[in-house]
Amino acid sequence: MEFEDIRYEIDGPAAVVTIDRPERYNAFRGRTVDELIKAFRAAWADKHVQAVILTGAGEKAFCTGGDVKQRAETGDYGPTESGMFEIGNLHKLIRDIPKPVIAAVNGVAIGGGHVLHVLCDVTIASETARFGQAGPRVGSFDAGFGSAYLARVVGEKKAREIWFFCRQYDAAEAERMGLVNAVVPPGELLKTAKAWADDTAALSPTALRFLKQSFNADTDHQAGLSNLAMSALDLFTASPEGLEGAQAFAEKRKPDFVSHVNWH
Numbered sequence: 001m002e003f004e005d006i007r008y009e010i011d012g013p014a015a016v017v018t019i020d021r022p023e024r025y026n027a028f029r030g031r032t033v034d035e036l037i038k039a040f041r042a043a044w045a046d047k048h049v050q051a052v053i054l055t056g057a058g059e060k061a062f063c064t065g066g067d068v069k070q071r072a073e074t075g076d077y078g079p080t081e082s083g084m085f086e087i088g089n090l091h092k093l094i095r096d097i098p099k100p101v102i103a104a105v106n107g108v109a110i111g112g113g114h115v116l117h118v119l120c121d122v123t124i125a126s127e128t129a130r131f132g133q134a135g136p137r138v139g140s141f142d143a144g145f146g147s148a149y150l151a152r153v154v155g156e157k158k159a160r161e162i163w164f165f166c167r168q169y170d171a172a173e174a175e176r177m178g179l180v181n182a183v184v185p186p187g188e189l190l191k192t193a194k195a196w197a198d199d200t201a202a203l204s205p206t207a208l209r210f211l212k213q214s215f216n217a218d219t220d221h222q223a224g225l226s227n228l229a230m231s232a233l234d235l236f237t238a239s240p241e242g243l244e245g246a247q248a249f250a251e252k253r254k255p256d257f258v259s260h261v262n263w264h
């Protein structure tokens with residue numbers, strides 16, 4: 001498969017999917033999401049793939065969410081094959097693919113990039129990784145899996161803290177709050193993720209499939225919340241308040257949200 005924004009490689013039993021836009025800190029645009037969906041579908045269809053590793057190119061970033069500069073320029077995340085921004089379908093695919101998905105977090109996992117690792121089945125972090133949500137800073141939010149499922153992972157209080165204060169947390173703190181499964185030195189990140197993937201090769205694919213679906217069943221209703229959240233976000237990101245966040249980021253200035261708020 002020919003990709004521009006990602007890389008897709010098979011390594012033993014693992015499909016390694018790498019977001020490859022280091023100059024934008026691996027932020028995703030519409031095309032990136034389309035390509036990620038193709039990669040995850042290919043991994044699903046390949047019966048020799050037992051696990052998927054999701055990571056980012058370079059040492060700085062895993063993924064920093066939506067490409068805020070693109071949004072400031074065009075008001076959207078750029079052209080896509082279907083004409084729709086398919087991030088909600090990518091979220092569902094990471095959950096639905098009946099194989100373990102391992103996030104190998106090599107740097108900052110922020111905003112929609114943080115949501116991606118939260119949705120992966122397990123997360124291995126480099127000691128230099130940083131975690132957090134940024135939407136309210138740049139005129140965005142994820143009121144679907146990104147908040148509801150996060151609360152299942154770290155608990156209500158911590159999830160609200162993460163969203164309401166937009167702080168960044170280092171790998172050790174992320175491990176303490178149950179947001180990551182293991183922390184390793186940067187040079188060992190991919191090796192460790194591949195070793196975890198190798199461990200799955202000895203296991204029954206069917207047993208893993210039923211187990212993943214069983215874990216998911218308890219939170220599958222959140223897909224409905226996710227649909228609502230995407231619809232709300234479509235409206236919000238095009239609003240004066242939403243656009244102010246993206247423009248302020250691109251212009252490297254503080255946003256003035258309050259002047260643009262349109263509710264009482």
Ligand SMILES: CC(C)(COP(=O)(O)OP(=O)(O)OC[C@H]1O[C@@H](n2cnc3c(N)ncnc32)[C@H](O)[C@@H]1OP(=O)(O)O)[C@@H](O)C(=O)NCCC(=O)NCCSC(=O)CCC(=O)c1ccccc1C(=O)O
Nearest residue numbers: 024025027064065066067068069111112134135138140142
């Ligand atoms: C990540 C930072 C905290 C890193 O800070 P720092 O280490 O100081 O590096 P910088 O100098 O800031 O950044 C280096 C370089 O990268 C560019 N960059 C970084 N992030 C982005 C980005 N998201 N988009 C475009 N470009 C980016 C940055 O401008 C620099 O470039 P220069 O040319 O050198 O200036 C910090 O960078 C930061 O805070 N980044 C922004 C993070 C952010 O706000 N992300 C978006 C959050 S909102 C979001 O993701 C929602 C979108 C979305 O996912 C979505 C959309 C629709 C429905 C659902 C969803 C969903 O929830 O998933």
